Amino acid sequence: MKLRLENIGHAFLGRTVIEGMNLAFAAGEIVALVGPSGCGKTTLMQIAAGLVVPLRGRVHRAYRRHAIVFQEPRLLPWLTARDNIAYGLACAGTPRRHRREIAAARAREVGLEADDLGKFPAELSGGMRQRAAVARALAVAPDVVFLDEPFSAVDVGLRRMMQDHLAQAAAREGFCALFVTHDLGEAARIADRLVVLSARRRGIVDLRAVPGRPGARDERFVFDLVAAWSREEAFAELLDGAGRLQ
Amino acid sequence: MPASMRSEARAAAWLGRYLWSAWAGATGLLCLAAAWQAAHELYGDFVLPDPLTTLMTLADLATEPGLGAAVKETGLRALTGFLLAAGIGTAAGTIAGYSFAALRLMKPVVTFILGVPPISWIVLALIWFGASGGSAVATVIVAALPISFAGALEGVATRDRGLDAMARAFGAGPLRRFRDVTLPHLLSYLFAAWTTAIGTAWKVAVMAELLGNSGGIGGALAKARALFDIPQVMALTVLVVLCALGSDHLVLQPLREAAERWRTAGQPWGVKR
Structure with missing residues (x-):
């Protein structure tokens, strides 16, 4: 268990x-x-x-490791979509280059385009924000996801x-x-x-x-x-x- | 090198936008100048000299060697006071913002101190420190400290606890959470407070100098008042305003823009430029 x-x-x-x-x-x-x-x-x-x-x-x-997807996206407004998706990895101490690669791959999985990665949450639609939140959770390769x-x-x-x-x-x-x-x-x-x-x-x-x-x-x-x-x-x-x- | 060229192009674009936004500011100021001119024509030379005469007087004053030294003296006092007040006030306010007890205790104290008119502080500082630069600096600190304290306190107290919980869930420690979650939010409160504080610093420094007759622009203003030289009073007033606006728009605002690029990203065009 x-x-x-x-x-x-x-x-x-x-x-x-x-x-x-x-x-x-x-x-x-x-x-x-x-x-x-x-x-x-x-x-x-x-x-x-x-x-x-x-x-x-x-x-x-x-x-x-665990990760959470909240009811609201809870993205940091001052980070780009890429840095938001990589946030859990940054907390875990993953090197910058490596976490950018993982973030890009996870973003692709949830259907976020490469262009969107440089945008701030304010520039994304509600659905895109929630997709970024899911990508952020899965990016840390969690054992349990809430x-x-x-x-x-x-x-x-x-x-x-x-x-x-x-x-x-x-x-x-x-x-x-x-x-x-x-x-x-x-x-x-x-x-x-x-x-x-x-x-x-x-x-x-x-x-x-x-x-x-x-x-x-x-x-x-x-x-x-x-x-x-x-x-x-x-x-x-x-x-x-x-x-x-x- | 394409990467550095791109960053240079971005910097140039930013500078262009920043200068362009000055046009909107200039329009407002020119409207004010027009109203000033109208009032001058209504009340005459003695009560209110016209804008042009004021500017000519200012230009005349600028050629005298005394003015540069006076501006430097007042500027040094205002800046010293501002830096000390912003430093202490921000640090104390940030700590207080994290503690409910401190928040409840400090808020009435700050409200009380903010309610004390600066002129009372000036009189007290003159008694305590004598008619020197020290009393001007002390008055600036007392006037500007509660502003940055209240700004920092409000900023930390209104931080997004949902984002904080998110960061905690991903294993971020307290320091990382302060840097990533609280600080960017806090900065918008701090820049607003610091803008008010630096304006107050210039005004209060001049006031303290005038009352204590301790040189600087305030000293020059006292002299002009004694001679009933109204154009000179107006010229010095304009000078103080320019100094306060300059330290805000040439130092604080560019810093703010650089720190808050994320905020402009979601704004409509008319607010942005």
Whole structure:
């Protein structure tokens, strides 16, 4: 197991968000963390990534390097796209020349042109910025990648392309990905495994494997799978908007 | 060497743009001069000499050996005061910006000090340091320090914590995070504060010299006032303004442009030039 969360519990200002959470992630698998807003999925990801120190429990890490793709691109506005993509490498102490080569290769993978590399984030479109953020995460050759609703603001076509790219990269490079999302279709497309969280019960409601190979499932299959899930009790809270207003 | 030629071409293009932007500034200043001329025609020579006479007086003054020395003296005082104030204020403000306790404690103090009129400081400095250059420098420090302190404090306090978390996630240490994440953001606050501070430095230095009769442009101004030489008063005023504008636009602004090329990249054309 690359990453193991043991009995994690956390609270913000006395309000408990997560309680007694146990999860383990193996190499090469993509785990989707789904749940309604406020169920603590982002908090759980931040705890796993070491950005938040949990009040209770322990995080066991058996890997060298991780990377994060946030909901927003979080590119440094004063660095060019190239230097932004190479930022993780710069932090790791990779020599300048070498990291420029890696950055260029990773940019190509996500469909950024050579011209775009010299531009500042302000000159790039929203989709290009998010692609640069993905390239930045994969550039460090991570063992674990954390993704916090990374494609919620990009258009449908680009979202599919990025999902497929991520699934292929995980299979090829063997990294484990923890994918936070509230989109069941996205989870059905690219996850090996699904972890369903609940806001009301403050914990895991359901754990299940998704049939088929991530990124290789066709549209019909994904559609039918989501339709089947939406009739199940485990997903009721996620799909029930009116119930949460009470 | 194509690489160096490209950088030279880029430098030339930048200089051209910078000089071109001066035209817009000149237009505003000429409008002001026109209003000045109109006021002169309304109120007469004694109350307000016209711009041309003022410039002629300034040109006459420039030929006298005393003026260069006076400008140098005042400039040295303003610059010493500014550098000390900017150095201490920026360092202290940056540290305070990282600590919530320091922020809460220092903010009212700075607001209080900013509220004290410079003239009170001048009187106090004259009592403490006597009518020498030292009191002018001290007054400049007291007047300019809170400005750069507040700028640095505000800059650090408003840093993007999301970017900070991103850098932390990629393993950046505190020093690297300060250099890569906080400093570029802080600089825009600092340059704004330093621009105000250097203008204040010139004004306050002249004021302190005038009241303490300790030479420099302020001393010349005191003499002109005693002689009721209004054109000379106007000429010296214009001179101080030119000095303050010069130190801002010839020193600070080019530095700012060089440090903030990323910011202009996303701006519309009309704001850029």
